Amino acid sequence: MSTVLEQFQLTRSASSSLAMASGETRNAVLSDIATLIHEKSADILRENQKDLDQLAIDHPMRDRLKLTQERLSDLAESVISVMQLPDPAGQVLSKKTLPNGLELSKITVPLGVVGVIFESRPNVTIDVAALCIRSGNAAVLRGGSDAIHTNTILVHLIHQALVQNGISTDVVYLMPTDRELVTALLTAVKFIDVIIPRGSEALIQRVRKESLVPTIETGAGVCHTYVAANAEISMAVDIVVNAKVSRPAVCNSLDTIVLHKSIASAFLTQLVAPFTSYKVKVYADNTSHPLLKSLNYPFLEVAKEADFGREFLDFACSIKVVDDFQEALSHISTYSSRHSEAIVTSDEVEANYFLSAVDAAAVYWNASTRFTDGGEFGLGAEIGISTQKLHARGPFALEKLVTEKWIGIGQGQIR
Numbered sequence: 001m002s003t004v005l006e007q008f009q010l011t012r013s014a015s016s017s018l019a020m021a022s023g024e025t026r027n028a029v030l031s032d033i034a035t036l037i038h039e040k041s042a043d044i045l046r047e048n049q050k051d052l053d054q055l056a057i058d059h060p061m062r063d064r065l066k067l068t069q070e071r072l073s074d075l076a077e078s079v080i081s082v083m084q085l086p087d088p089a090g091q092v093l094s095k096k097t098l099p100n101g102l103e104l105s106k107i108t109v110p111l112g113v114v115g116v117i118f119e120s121r122p123n124v125t126i127d128v129a130a131l132c133i134r135s136g137n138a139a140v141l142r143g144g145s146d147a148i149h150t151n152t153i154l155v156h157l158i159h160q161a162l163v164q165n166g167i168s169t170d171v172v173y174l175m176p177t178d179r180e181l182v183t184a185l186l187t188a189v190k191f192i193d194v195i196i197p198r199g200s201e202a203l204i205q206r207v208r209k210e211s212l213v214p215t216i217e218t219g220a221g222v223c224h225t226y227v228a229a230n231a232e233i234s235m236a237v238d239i240v241v242n243a244k245v246s247r248p249a250v251c252n253s254l255d256t257i258v259l260h261k262s263i264a265s266a267f268l269t270q271l272v273a274p275f276t277s278y279k280v281k282v283y284a285d286n287t288s289h290p291l292l293k294s295l296n297y298p299f300l301e302v303a304k305e306a307d308f309g310r311e312f313l314d315f316a317c318s319i320k321v322v323d324d325f326q327e328a329l330s331h332i333s334t335y336s337s338r339h340s341e342a343i344v345t346s347d348e349v350e351a352n353y354f355l356s357a358v359d360a361a362a363v364y365w366n367a368s369t370r371f372t373d374g375g376e377f378g379l380g381a382e383i384g385i386s387t388q389k390l391h392a393r394g395p396f397a398l399e400k401l402v403t404e405k406w407i408g409i410g411q412g413q414i415r
Contacts (some may be wrong), residue, residue: 218384
């Protein structure tokens with residue numbers, strides 16, 4: 001415990017030197033990180049395989065953990081995209097002169113030391129480090145034990161890039177995975193400025209309950225797609241299939257299909273073939289279950305109450321058939337995690353009502369919830385998707401890794 005606290009102190013001390021480094025220097029670090037990802041890809045994949053070997057071949061988290069040559073190339077590109085974004089620190093937000101001549105200005109400054117607790121996804125290591133370095137923040141990373149080999153080599157490469165540019169490696173610290181050390185992070189009010197949990201609902205709840213450090217939640221994604229009475233069926237099927245199967249283990253994937261009763265049969269008839277090909281297990285309510293059974297859908301269960309409001313993170317989802325639009329809104333309001341919600345309809349009035357009424361970080365009309373992503377939104381990499389309403393909401397990226405500072409310049413004014 002004392003060793004970890006000592007490292008927190010070193011990271012706090014090093015954070016000021018990073019904040020004072022020029023934007024060109026910080027970008028040079030990112031450029032070197034991207035280069036090292038390409039150069040050391042074979043080494044990264046070898047270490048990643050060590051982590052994968054610890055997981056069952058059908059484990060739902062395997063896709064989150066797995067790196068490929070293509071994913072590493074995308075990761076390097078995301079680092080380059082962060083370089084190309086404006087530096088969020090040092091921006092003048094307002095400026096004025098008081099009647100007594102005191103000149104006041106409000107500027108953006110780095111948060112300081114950002115602690116991120118995350119599970120399974122080693123790309124978060126690079127994303128968080130790149131975003132923090134670009135914005136002048138130090139980072140304390142606590143990844144899961146299931147990705148320890150991958151995270152270790154990635155942080156080694158980050159440290160190599162820092163050294164090449166004359167910046168202390170203490171600005172990016174990868175914590176040991178001992179569970180008891182999480183408490184040290186959550187209570188390190190002298191050294192850590194903000195905690196960002198990224199992972200399961202259990203992790204987020206623990207951070208919410210135990211953290212003495214201010215927290216920005218990047219919540220679990222319980223995402224719904226409402227297929228309305230006026231939906232174009234083929235479009236709705238394409239959207240639902242994409243939202244469910246393209247990356248089922250990520251937070252913006254679909255968890256519950258909400259269907260208007262008038263189109264339930266037609267929609268499910270077209271959905272059966274693509275869902276069967278991906279072996280999607282469907283937890284169907286009392287209306288949709290007999291429909292799917294009559295269509296001989298092979299991966300079928302009767303939905304229980306716990307299957308609504310559930311983040312599946314796998315090739316599985318639930319179905320709820322509703323009588324009308326208001327019942328759909330009520331169901332989503334009850335079970336949503338306020339992450340991403342979508343409606344498929346040709347009724348513009350209904351769509352606009354949905355977009356205004358549904359309380360979520362991102363809402364869509366005739367589009368997949370899979371678009372909720374910092375890269376897709378043109379924000380570069382992201383730390384996560386914030387589902388709260390203070391400071392940041394939606395893709396939590398570079399622009400939100402700053403706070404404000406007031407500067408007063410006088411000529412001897414006293415109050």
